Amino acid sequence: MKSIIDHAKRRISNVTDSNPAPSQSPQATTTSTPHASSIRPVTRQDIFRYRYHHGTNLGSIFVLERWLFPSLFSAPGDSELAAVTSSLSEIGLDKTKERWENHWNSALSDDDIRFLVHEARCTSIRLPIGYFTLGPAFCQETPFEAAADVYVSAWAAVCKLVRRVNDAGIGVLLDLHALPGGANKDMHSGTDSGKAELWDHWNTGKKNREMAKKVVLQVVSQAGNMEGIVGVQIVNEAAAGAHKLHEWYDDVLREILDIDPTMPIYVSDAWDLESSLRWVENKKHRGGNPVVVDTHKYYTFSEADRAKAPQHIISQVPHELGEMDKYVGSVHDRGAAQIIIGEYSCVLDGRTWSRSDPSQKDELVRQFGNVQSERWREKSGGTYFWTAKMEWMDGGEWGFFEQVKKRTIVAPPWLFLNPSDVQHRADEATRSKEFTFSRALGSHVEYWSQTAPGKKFEHHWYGDGWDVGWEDAKCFWFARADGHMGEVASSSGGAEKIGCLEIWVQKRLRESGKEGGSVWEWEHGFRAGVKAFEGMVGV
Structure with missing residues (x-):
């Protein structure tokens, strides 16, 4: 040299x-004496974890949502708990177990995997799971205690799915979508309680955070022995302003360090990316696991977006995530500010579409998907569309398969060479x-x-x-x-x-x-x- x-x-x-x-x-x-270099050649595991992640969420498989798989719901309620509770009441444990196991094991067919590899060019999928997915021991003292035996083979089904997609060169981000108490008030946190008690200010919150930490540590421990794991997301969509959010992150990261210091750990930005980037900037995180901040980009839920025309929303996407510019490029100084887009879609609200010519919708959806694909690729380490599977395939503007077929969501060009x-x-x-x-x-x-x-x-x-x-x-x-x-x-x-x-x-x-x-x-x-x-x- x-x-x-x-x-x-x-x-x-x-x-x-x-x-x-x-x-x-x-x-x-x-004057300082550098330590000897321990740099080794890039490994297969390195590539799974650190390449650009072009992928999709698998969706409502291990954490049910009525709007995606309504046939699994036979009584009021929109969550996994509502579905499993009503099923146990109506058809009993054995038939409920069989039904749930069939749902898990049929999540991706061989044809689906071939589509993800050859048509969609996916490098990874984001797989939502719940604490109950870990089995009966993790259901105790939770709302899922009475349904615990349904989940005896749930983790084995996760492992089987990971092996199948790994064999096809696709990695898996294990996403703890549902944690004890609920990280948010929505049904995808596992229950219809309408509460985010993981962040409760009192003893209930403290107990839930301790239980959630045990769940995370178990997943990290198991994931370390599985080929093709991209990382572990320790919480999905934490409620905005979550009490003790970063303190809990710090606590969990300290204990993960003793289990597997190499595992990339993904965290929710709790709808405040700037705050999470400032937290990552704290130098104490440089000595631990790699940390990735998950931010979600939707344009259909807020009144502000509903008041805009589709063309207006499309025009603003190229200016999104500008805050990243001041946080990247200096790991030695600030720490590693890495983000991914854990969820996005091509959906716009009906009121937004009412502001455009209906005959233009297909073209506008294509423009919307294309501009998102490009912008998120510029500013993040990967994207996961919401979502891949639902009963009403191919899924419309929520459907990854449909948007890939329509060339609305396009993989990075290097994956087509x-x-x-x-x-x-x-x-x-x-x-x-x-x-x-x-x-x-x-x-x-x-x-x-x-x-x-x-x-x-x-x-x-x-x-x-x-x-x-x-x-x-x-x-x-x-x-x-x-x-x-x-x-x-x-x-x-x-x-x-x-x-x-x-x-x-x-x-x-x-x-x-x-x-x-x-x-x-x-x-x-x-x-x-x-x-x-x-x-x-x-x-």
Whole structure:
């Protein structure tokens, strides 16, 4: 590497640094001995967890909602508890178990999985589960206690589903949609109580949070032994203003650290993304599990959106998530601010549609889906459409299958490349690697020599980081072609991209062993190397 660095320095001319400066001014380098690097080649598990996640929610399978599967409901109520309670009353335990097990095990047919791989080009699915999904022991002292025996084989059904999609190269984000007490007031929290008692201010809330923590720890413990798990979402759609939300996150994360410090942990933004990003910014999280903030983007529920025309909503999507710009790009300084869009759809309210020509609806839906696909790809580490399965397939504007068939929801272009294109683009990039590196390092050295003359830097750290970043991006790129994602995924062609870049940078920075005042140079170089390779292959 030293000879390449010397070569790059000799090539310096009147070039300005095209990379942004770090968020804080570089300090004079303090004397420190870096730890030995523990960076290893990218693994299959790394790719499952850190690539761009293009996917869908599986929906009302392990946490029922009447509007998606009404035939499983025979009495008033819209939640899982209402459905299972009425079924037990009407047909008894054995037949209810059989009915529920059939529902779980038929969630995705082989044809469905082939569609997700070859047509939708999914890389992962988000799988909503409940605390009751873990079985009878976790139903005790909860509203599901009387129905506990229905769930004896629920977790086994989850594991079977994970194995089936993993064999096809699709990962799974385990989403704790229903927690004790309810994280929100809606029926998808498991009951029709209309309460979010997970966040209660009194002893009930404290008890529920302790129970919920045990549920999370159990899922993380089990998930660590399962191939293809993208991460564990410890809560879905926490109620806005949830009491002790971040305090509970901190508490749970501390204990997860002792079980599996590598598992990516997804958290709800509780409808306040800015607040959650500020929480992530807290440096104490840099020593623990990678954390991803899940935010949901819907345009059909608020009165403000109902008062807009479809064209107005479509025009505002390209400006969404602008707050991300001030939180990304400096893991060494602020921590890793990584988000995904855990739920979105192509649905707009009837009042919104009333403000447009009905003959334009299909085209407007297509525009709405396309612009969301593009914007969320620019600003997040992945997206999960709501939803894949319902009785009324293909699902209209709520239906992933229908929107894929109509080319309304479109996978990232790199997932459609044929194997020869993947190889050719990488070959072209490799041929220009040394020149690209020399120019980047030369610009970096020149910029800081002029900006902070007399300061001591560790410019070789920039070079080290750049090389690791380039090679990592290349490994992801070839993941399908090299067969790492399995025969089914490889047969569909395509490439992969580091989508969850912020937490990947965080992981690699820790493994680099770099410390001290110049650690920003390694990160700066790493990001530049990733960007350079991706720019050369066109993603």
